[in-house]
Amino acid sequence: MTTYLSKQKKGDLQDMAKQAGLSGYDDMLKDDLVTALDEKLRADSSKFAGNPIFAEFYKRGGSPTARRRKTIVAKVKDEAADAVNGAEDAAADTSTALATRTPRAVQRIAERVPLPPSPKVVSDYIARSQASFSTKLSDMYKKSGTTEAIEGVRDTASTVVAIEVLCNLIEAVGLQTETFPWRYAFDIPAIPAIKSHAYAVKLPDFFVLVTSFFWAPSTLWLTTSLFVPLLFAYFFNFSLSIRGQGARTRSSPHVYKFDPLTYNVSKALVTWLVYSQGFRFNGFWSDETVARVDGALFGGYQGVLIGTAIGALASLYEAILQKH
Incomplete structure (x- = not known):
C-alpha cells in the first residue's frame, strides 16, 4: 500500500490526508506524508474501508487480516521500493523547484542592477565626460599662466x-x-x-x-x-x-x-x-x-x-x- 501512496502526487496525498483527518500535512515532505498516511489508513482501516477515495488503497493492499500475513521479505521489498520512488520524487520536486525559482532570482538580480536604456545614452555620457575633462584641463592650463610665460620667453629671446x-x-x-x-x-x-x-x-x-x-x-x-x-x-x-x-x-x-x-x-x-x-x-x-x-x-x-x-x-x- 505504501507503494501505491508513493506513486501518488503530493497534491493528491494532501487531499487524502485531509479526508483521513491527518493534521499538519501541509508542512510535511512527501515521504513523511506517505508514511503518516499509510499508518493512519492501516490503523483505521475499518473506518475508511468504505470511503471511495481510499478504495483503491485497500483494493491493492487487501484486507487488514491479509496484510498482517505478509512476510518480512515482502515488507522489506515494499519499503525498498518506497525508498527508491521517494528519492526519485524528491529529486524531481527539487529540480522543479530550482527550475521554477532560478529565473525569478535572476530577474531580481537584473532588477537591482541599473542598466542604461540604450547605447546612445552611454555614448552621450562618455562624450560629456570627455568634454568636461577637456574643459577643466584647459582652464587649469590657462590659470597656470604657462601661455603667458612662453610668450614672454619668446619675446625676450627674439x-x-x-x-x-x-x-x-x-x-x-x-x-x-x-x-x-x-x-x-x-x-x-x-x-x-x-x-x-x-x-x-x-x-x-x-x-x-x-x-x-x-x-x-x-x-x-x-x-x-x-x-x-x-x-x-x-x-x-x-x-x-x-x-x-x-x-x-x-x-x-x-x-x-x-x-x-x-x-x-x-x-x-x-x-x-x-x-x-x-x-x-x-x-x-x-x-x-x-x-x-x-x-x-x-x-x-x-x-x-x-x-x-x-x-x-x-x-x-x-x-x-x-x-x-
Whole structure:
C-alpha cells in the first residue's frame, strides 16, 4: 500500500490526508506524508474501508487480516521500493523547484542592477565626460599662466640682446672650466643593497678667487668680450640718429643705449688682435694668459668670431624689419 501512496502526487496525498483527518500535512515532505498516511489508513482501516477515495488503497493492499500475513521479505521489498520512488520524487520536486525559482532570482538580480536604456545614452555620457575633462584641463592650463610665460620667453629671446647674452654665456662657461677648477672633496661610499659604486665628489676650489690664476684670464676675457666692445658701442651708436627724425611710432627702429652692430664689430676686431696678432695691451697680460683663455673657449677665438658674426647679422636683420 505504501507503494501505491508513493506513486501518488503530493497534491493528491494532501487531499487524502485531509479526508483521513491527518493534521499538519501541509508542512510535511512527501515521504513523511506517505508514511503518516499509510499508518493512519492501516490503523483505521475499518473506518475508511468504505470511503471511495481510499478504495483503491485497500483494493491493492487487501484486507487488514491479509496484510498482517505478509512476510518480512515482502515488507522489506515494499519499503525498498518506497525508498527508491521517494528519492526519485524528491529529486524531481527539487529540480522543479530550482527550475521554477532560478529565473525569478535572476530577474531580481537584473532588477537591482541599473542598466542604461540604450547605447546612445552611454555614448552621450562618455562624450560629456570627455568634454568636461577637456574643459577643466584647459582652464587649469590657462590659470597656470604657462601661455603667458612662453610668450614672454619668446619675446625676450627674439631680440639681438638675447643673442649677445647667449653667446657671452657660452664663452663664460668654457672659461670657467679653466679658471675655476673643481677639486676632490670626499667619496660617497658604495651601497651594496642597491649595487652602487663609490662616487668621488668634487667641489669648486674657492681659494683660486684670491690668486692671479683666476683673475688674469677672467679680466682678459671681460676686457675683450665686454668692456672694450661696450665702450665702442656706447660712443659709436648709430641708432641715436633716429631721435632727430620726429616722434617714434610702432614701426620706428628701437633705440639701444649700446649699438649692437658696433658691439659685434668691435668685439670681433679686439678678439682678432689679441688672440691672433699678439696684441697684449702694452704687456698687461702675458702670452700664457692669452693661451689659457684661447684654449678654454669653445672653438678657441674662432668660436668668438663666429658668435660676433651671428650677432651682427641679427642686428642687421632686426634693423631691416623695423625699417619696413
